Amino acid sequence: MPTTSYNRVPVIFGSVLVNYAGRIAERSVLSALGWEAGTPIDIEPALPDVLLVTSSPDSAYAIARNGQLPIPAPIRRAARLRIGHRVLLAAHPDQHRLIIVCQNAFDILIADIRTRIDGGDQR
Template sequence: MAAIDVSGRIADRTIICTLGWAPGTRLHIRECSGVIVVRVDRQGVFTVTGQGRLHLPVAVRHWCGLSAGDRMLLAASPADGLLVVHPPAALDAMVMAVHADALGGGQA
């Protein structure tokens, strides 16, 4: 779990280190089904900042309803050079779907 700061950066750099992404690593960032998918891409227009942080573009933050201080679940696959960011709304939807299934269609 990590928070997003007022500039749109993921505050925790541990995940970037785990992925082996150095400052200047080129990335492709997109929203897909409510989550943010970040991949290493030599042609990517986004980069890891000089301080080793991931900056999420304002358009992606807007699509996912992210605001400063929001906490997100980060899921990384270092072997694939892939990070999936689960914003609060995506986590809520996943939990609701599991609960609806476990409770027989949402009926208690």
């Protein structure tokens, strides 16, 4: 089988609800990145309703003591991310980054896929 970019760059997926404190508690994904408590991180909007998280020594944010990833309220508001929303996580360990696809973006993606499957017909 030919080598693809997917074969070369492993992606670790996870899905989790944003907890009551605005944190993401998906340890298998975060540990795949090697991010432990206290790891400094940057969180920024990458696309509408999509966040990019990278480790950065100069960041004002960090992985919490309990190993959870806190998403500050201003960033949650900008991404239309609410407590209790489900997010899709895609960790790229080789690139030391995490992509967070918020529920609104995921809903749009699924609606588009459904439209393509249905040929534009609602069933």
